[in-house]
Amino acid sequence: MSRITSVRTSDVRFPTSLDLSGSDAVNVDPDYSAAYVEVATDSGERGYGLVFTCGRGNEIITAAMDSYGALLIGQDTDELVNNLGDASKRLIHDSQMRWLGPEKGVSHMACGGLINALWDIRARRENKPLWLLLSEMPVEELVSAVDFTHISNALTPQDATDLLQRGQEGKQDRIAELRQNGYPAYTTTPGWLGYSDEKLVRLSKEAVADGFGMIKLKVAGSIADDRRRLSLAREAVGPNVRIAIDANQRWEEQDAIDWVNQLQDFNPYWIEEPTSTDDILAHAAIRKAVHPVKVATGEAVQSRIIFKQLLQAGAIDIMQIDSTRVAGVNENIANLLLAAKFETPVCPHAGGVGLCELVQHFSFFDYAAITGTMEDRVIEFVDHLHEHFAEPVIVTGGRYQAPKRPGVGAEMLDASTTRWTFPAGAGWQELNAR
Amino acid sequence: MSRITSVRTSDVRFPTSLDLSGSDAVNVDPDYSAAYVEVATDSGERGYGLVFTCGRGNEIITAAMDSYGALLIGQDTDELVNNLGDASKRLIHDSQMRWLGPEKGVSHMACGGLINALWDIRARRENKPLWLLLSEMPVEELVSAVDFTHISNALTPQDATDLLQRGQEGKQDRIAELRQNGYPAYTTTPGWLGYSDEKLVRLSKEAVADGFGMIKLKVAGSIADDRRRLSLAREAVGPNVRIAIDANQRWEEQDAIDWVNQLQDFNPYWIEEPTSTDDILAHAAIRKAVHPVKVATGEAVQSRIIFKQLLQAGAIDIMQIDSTRVAGVNENIANLLLAAKFETPVCPHAGGVGLCELVQHFSFFDYAAITGTMEDRVIEFVDHLHEHFAEPVIVTGGRYQAPKRPGVGAEMLDASTTRWTFPAGAGWQELNAR
Numbered sequence: 001m002s003r004i005t006s007v008r009t010s011d012v013r014f015p016t017s018l019d020l021s022g023s024d025a026v027n028v029d030p031d032y033s034a035a036y037v038e039v040a041t042d043s044g045e046r047g048y049g050l051v052f053t054c055g056r057g058n059e060i061i062t063a064a065m066d067s068y069g070a071l072l073i074g075q076d077t078d079e080l081v082n083n084l085g086d087a088s089k090r091l092i093h094d095s096q097m098r099w100l101g102p103e104k105g106v107s108h109m110a111c112g113g114l115i116n117a118l119w120d121i122r123a124r125r126e127n128k129p130l131w132l133l134l135s136e137m138p139v140e141e142l143v144s145a146v147d148f149t150h151i152s153n154a155l156t157p158q159d160a161t162d163l164l165q166r167g168q169e170g171k172q173d174r175i176a177e178l179r180q181n182g183y184p185a186y187t188t189t190p191g192w193l194g195y196s197d198e199k200l201v202r203l204s205k206e207a208v209a210d211g212f213g214m215i216k217l218k219v220a221g222s223i224a225d226d227r228r229r230l231s232l233a234r235e236a237v238g239p240n241v242r243i244a245i246d247a248n249q250r251w252e253e254q255d256a257i258d259w260v261n262q263l264q265d266f267n268p269y270w271i272e273e274p275t276s277t278d279d280i281l282a283h284a285a286i287r288k289a290v291h292p293v294k295v296a297t298g299e300a301v302q303s304r305i306i307f308k309q310l311l312q313a314g315a316i317d318i319m320q321i322d323s324t325r326v327a328g329v330n331e332n333i334a335n336l337l338l339a340a341k342f343e344t345p346v347c348p349h350a351g352g353v354g355l356c357e358l359v360q361h362f363s364f365f366d367y368a369a370i371t372g373t374m375e376d377r378v379i380e381f382v383d384h385l386h387e388h389f390a391e392p393v394i395v396t397g398g399r400y401q402a403p404k405r406p407g408v409g410a411e412m413l414d415a416s417t418t419r420w421t422f423p424a425g426a427g428w429q430e431l432n433a434r
Numbered sequence: 435m436s437r438i439t440s441v442r443t444s445d446v447r448f449p450t451s452l453d454l455s456g457s458d459a460v461n462v463d464p465d466y467s468a469a470y471v472e473v474a475t476d477s478g479e480r481g482y483g484l485v486f487t488c489g490r491g492n493e494i495i496t497a498a499m500d501s502y503g504a505l506l507i508g509q510d511t512d513e514l515v516n517n518l519g520d521a522s523k524r525l526i527h528d529s530q531m532r533w534l535g536p537e538k539g540v541s542h543m544a545c546g547g548l549i550n551a552l553w554d555i556r557a558r559r560e561n562k563p564l565w566l567l568l569s570e571m572p573v574e575e576l577v578s579a580v581d582f583t584h585i586s587n588a589l590t591p592q593d594a595t596d597l598l599q600r601g602q603e604g605k606q607d608r609i610a611e612l613r614q615n616g617y618p619a620y621t622t623t624p625g626w627l628g629y630s631d632e633k634l635v636r637l638s639k640e641a642v643a644d645g646f647g648m649i650k651l652k653v654a655g656s657i658a659d660d661r662r663r664l665s666l667a668r669e670a671v672g673p674n675v676r677i678a679i680d681a682n683q684r685w686e687e688q689d690a691i692d693w694v695n696q697l698q699d700f701n702p703y704w705i706e707e708p709t710s711t712d713d714i715l716a717h718a719a720i721r722k723a724v725h726p727v728k729v730a731t732g733e734a735v736q737s738r739i740i741f742k743q744l745l746q747a748g749a750i751d752i753m754q755i756d757s758t759r760v761a762g763v764n765e766n767i768a769n770l771l772l773a774a775k776f777e778t779p780v781c782p783h784a785g786g787v788g789l790c791e792l793v794q795h796f797s798f799f800d801y802a803a804i805t806g807t808m809e810d811r812v813i814e815f816v817d818h819l820h821e822h823f824a825e826p827v828i829v830t831g832g833r834y835q836a837p838k839r840p841g842v843g844a845e846m847l848d849a850s851t852t853r854w855t856f857p858a859g860a861g862w863q864e865l866n867a868r
Contacts, residue, residue: 028529055530056501060541063497067490095462096490102683104712104736105539107494150710153687249536253587276584278538278739280714281746285587302538305712312715 002043002077007069007114009062010036012412013055013422014353014385015431023194025220026248031055032353032385035062035110036410036417037069039117041077045124048411049117051109051324052352058422064110068097072114081122085145088115088330092147104302108327115328116358120408129403130329131364135175139164146334147304154308160337167369174368182399183363184213184374185381186244188351190233191217197232204236211398214242214269214378220250223262230266239267246272249300253282257289270294270318277301283315296320299349303327304334311342320349320380323358329408336366345375351382356393357409360400388416436477436511441503441548443496444470446846447489447856448787448819449865457628459654460682465489466787466819469496469544470844470851471503473551475511479558482845483551485543485758486786492856498544502531506548515556519579522549522764526581538736542761549762550792554842563837564763565798569609573598580768581738588742594771601803608802616833617797618647618808619815620678622785624667625651631666638670645832648676648703648812654684657696664700673701680706683734687716691723704728704752711735717749730754733783737761738768745776754783754814757792763842766796774804785816790827791843794834822850 013033023029034050035058051061068091072080080087091111092103100107123133134142143160187210190203200217207215217233219226226245233243245268251259256274271293275282277300287295298320301307310316319339321332339346348363350356356379363379379400386392390411394401403409419427447467457463468484469492485495502525506514514521525545526537534541557567568576577594621644624637634651641649651667653660660679667677679702685693690708705727709716711734721729732754735741744750753773755766773780782797784790790813797813813834820826824845828835837843853861 026529026532030530030533053530054533056528057498057531057534057541060494060498060501060534060544064491064494064540067494094490095460096464096488098460099464099488100491100494100543101539102710102734105535106498106541107491107539109534110494150683150686150713150716153716249584252584276536276739278737279584279743281743282584282587300536303712305710309713309715 002041002045004039004072004075004077004080005042006040007065007072008038008040009065009069010417011058011062011422012036012417012420013058013428014420015427016384017055023192024218024246024248025193025250027054033058033422034353034412035065035113036412037065037113037117039072039114039121041121043077045077045121047117047121047124048407049113049115049120050354050410050412051113052355060106061110061113064106065113068110068114077121080118081125084115084118084122084330085147087118088327089147091115092327103305103327108302109324112324112326112328112331115330116408116410119329120410123408124406127406129361129405130408131361131368131403132175134333134361134365135171135368139168142333145330146337147330150305151308151334151338154312155334155338155341159341163337163340163370167372170372171369174372178364178368179402182401183360183367184378185395185398185400186214186216186242186378187212188216188380188382190215193218193221197229200229201232201236204233208237208241212241213398214244216244216246216272216380218248219245219263220247220259223259226263230263230268234266242269244268244270244272244296247274249273249276251275253285256286260290260293264293268293270296272296272320273300278306280306280309280313280315283310284313287315287317294318296347298322299325301325304331304338307335308338311338311344316344319344319346321346321359321362322349323355323362332362336362336370340370345377347377348379350380351384353385354389354410354412356381356386357389357391360393360403361409364402388412436475436479438473438506438509438511438514439476440474441499441506442472442474443499443503444851445492445496445856446470446851446854447492447862448854449861450818451489457626458652458680458682459627459684461488467492467856468787468846469499469547470846471499471547471551473506473548473555475555477511479511479555481551481555481558482841483547483549483554484788484844485547486789494540495544495547498540499547502544502548511555514552515559518549518552518556518764519581521552522761523581525549526761537739537761542736543758546758546760546762546765549764550842550844553763554844557842558840561840563795563839564842565795565802565837566609568767568795568799569605569802573602576767579764580771581764584739585742585768585772588746589768589772589775593775597771597774597804601806604806605803608806612798612802613836616835617794617801618812619829619832619834620648620650620676620812621646622650622814622816624649627652627655631663634663635666635670638667642671642675646675647832648678650678650680650706650814652682653679653697654681654693657693660697664697664702668700676703678702678704678706678730681708683707683710685709687719690720694724694727698727702727704730706730706754707734712740714740714743714747714749717744718747721749721751728752730781732756733759735759738765738772741769742772745772745778750778753778753780755780755793755796756783757789757796770796770800770804779810781811782813784814785818787819788823788844788846790815790820791823791825794827794837795843798836822846
């Protein structure tokens with residue numbers, strides 16, 4: 001028998017605020033960071049998870065992972081990784097810690113980091129990347145991984161079973177196709193608010209040359225700037241490349257409607273995070289008022305319960321799942337199934353640090369074993385910080401290539417985590433010494 | 435000039451799980467706890483705040499208060515406590531830490547603890563208990579304390595000003611009345627799930643004898659138990675005392691409807707937390723289906739943004755604000771104004787540890803300077819752990835008596851925090867030695 005012997009967390013931060021990469025109307029100076037965790041067993045196994053943050057506060061997530069991690073120490077590894085539905089509930093629904101959320105914010109993200117590390121152990125045991133593990137997992141086990149609490153009025157276990165059964169047909173062909181051709185991406189690299197017009201135009205043209213069919217621009221600084229930047233970007237990419245825009249929750253309901261309608265000239269494809277992601281009713285109102293611009297949200301959606309309501313209320317056109325905002329793989333299976341039930345495309349949020357590496361698996365799984373379609377579906381790509389990962393994403397010709405390494409994708413290089421541990425790592429010491 | 439010199443947190447826990455006080459269908463074994471904070475200035479001032487939790491995880495809140503507290507160290511005290519709207523935004527909207535929520539869960543509650551400590555300093559400076567400070571504060575300053583972000587589609591600064599202006603009329607008489615007669619309470623003491631039938635009946639009768647016009651029972655363990663317990667309670671209190679029931683988010687939408695309708699015989703006054711408090715749409719559906727039983731929620735409502743939607747959607751009859759779930763006094767002013775705008779009674783959640791001491795101030799303020807009515811309004815009371823506070827609540831004749839001591843009510847006795855600091859305090863050491 002194998003037992004969990006340690007849960008080791010690291011506060012890893014990268015000084016991205018120095019060059020305004022990742023700047024938007026709300027996140028003006030992020031230092032992209034990972035609250036990183038290694039779960040170890042007495043049989044020598046290792047599983048890795050992480051939670052993305054914007055810098056300050058990363059230490060709160062590691063503290064929370066330490067606290068939740070204590071619930072795992074000494075537990076039977078087999079029991080955990082062979083019953084990942086139970087394992088996730090044991091953390092999320094801990095009778096005392098539940099009060100900290102329930103199922104939202106720091107505590108929920110911390111659970112997600114640990115749950116992903118358990119999935120990492122499971123995937124390594126089966127020698128498969130997560131997307132393939134999920135795609136080849138028996139339907140019953142997938143269903144048992146989902147927590148239907150507070151979503152069963154929209155998605156029952158029977159619904160989930162039916163959706164996954166339907167996804168079995170042609171699955172092997174789709175897995176082969178994914179290995180061959182990958183999955184479409186879009187890029188946010190050109191569009192950060194902190195970039196000059198010249199850089200925006202140059203990077204937009206490069207994106208098209210690199211094969212991307214869609215780019216994304218941050219908006220909501222000033223309407224004049226947004227009109228100018230959108231005009232430049234539209235000119236740079238031509239009429240046939242989609243341009244999404246992203247307000248990072250900057251607006252009130254009416255502001256969102258007015259602002260987006262002043263950008264209709266440039267044919268934006270979607271408006272992302274027009275207002276608080278907690279505001280289901282405002283999203284529904286905005287969606288009606290900005291047609292034909294689509295409404296997208298999700299990187300800050302705290303749980304499947306909010307996603308469910310966004311779908312029930314007809315408040316979004318695009319669901320943007322995030323790999324480290326919710327409680328790990330289990331909750332993202334629930335999110336994918338909810339989207340499939342409501343026939344809403346999932347276009348995952350990525351960027352940050354590690355988010356591309358982790359979230360790609362869900363789109364691959366969705367295509368292989370749930371919806372079987374890539375229509376209007378793209379995974380976000382930002383060309384940042386991939387070099388710190390054991391298996392950096394590969395995006396070529398505007399497409400994510402299928403990950404091959406066993407695991408969930410969160411493992412970082414020791415050299416990177418050591419150098420950028422905050423505040424003691426050599427990278428930070430050198431910056432402070434300047 | 436005075437500056438903030440220290441933010442000292444303590445993890446204070448009481449072993450309430452030993453006797454099942456506070457047990458319900460979800461919180462089966464809480465150790466009522468306070469993540470306690472003392473903010474000190476170089477001029478010798480002290481302000482106290484706390485965040486209530488159920489035990490494990492209390493250390494995550496203290497860690498978060500340490501992190502946010504670092505943003506206060508060295509700041510100008512006057513600038514903070516004379517511009518409490520700006521002070522609260524400086525914490526809540528910190529450009530990097532915002533990602534941890536935004537405005538929900540651990541990070542939001544931690545901000546609330548610190549913000550309350552700043553209000554505590556302000557109230558002590560003016561030598562007033564919080565309720566009186568707020569009641570006598572100029573309308574413009576109250577409005578400036580509110581963060582209208584993501585609620586302005588339901589409550590504008592002008593709406594807030596109008597409501598508060600209207601509340602000025604007759605205010606001095608109402609303040610005098612509050613000092614004389616206090617504010618009505620209801621009691622949850624009889625109704626914990628862990629109590630025997632005998633204890634339930636005895637405590638229910640005592641509640642009526644003590645002057646309470648309403649009691650509350652925890653439900654959602656089993657329908658047979660609930661019918662028996664409600665029947666016993668109804669017999670004990672008679673037809674004219676209200677009995678509220680509380681499911682602590684235990685149910686799915688349809689379960690809630692079916693279960694509550696099986697309890698209609700006993701004329702329950704409200705059903706509290708029938709399902710996830712994040713689920714606005716389910717609350718709206720439940721409210722329609724369980725009429726005439728009213729729907730109440732709030733102790734786990736993460737922010738004013740969720741309360742706003744519950745009101746917009748007609749999803750609740752009763753708003754239950756909580757003193758330590760949201761970001762402090764400022765956000766509860768917003769919540770009171772939202773309730774007033776939607777003409778919905780506020781019946782605060784209390785109990786736990788310190789929640790009664792803190793939350794009473796908001797009902798007193800609401801009566802004095804916002805709605806001017808106590809109709810269908812009651813503050814929860816649980817007779818637990820008050821002895822640990824510098825000014826324990828006084829409830830006589832079923833009414834909260836007006837607090838007199840300057841401050842927000844969070845200050846605890848040194849002897850209590852020392853004895854029950856977890857895990858090193860003598861109280862915990864003695865329990866462990868048993």
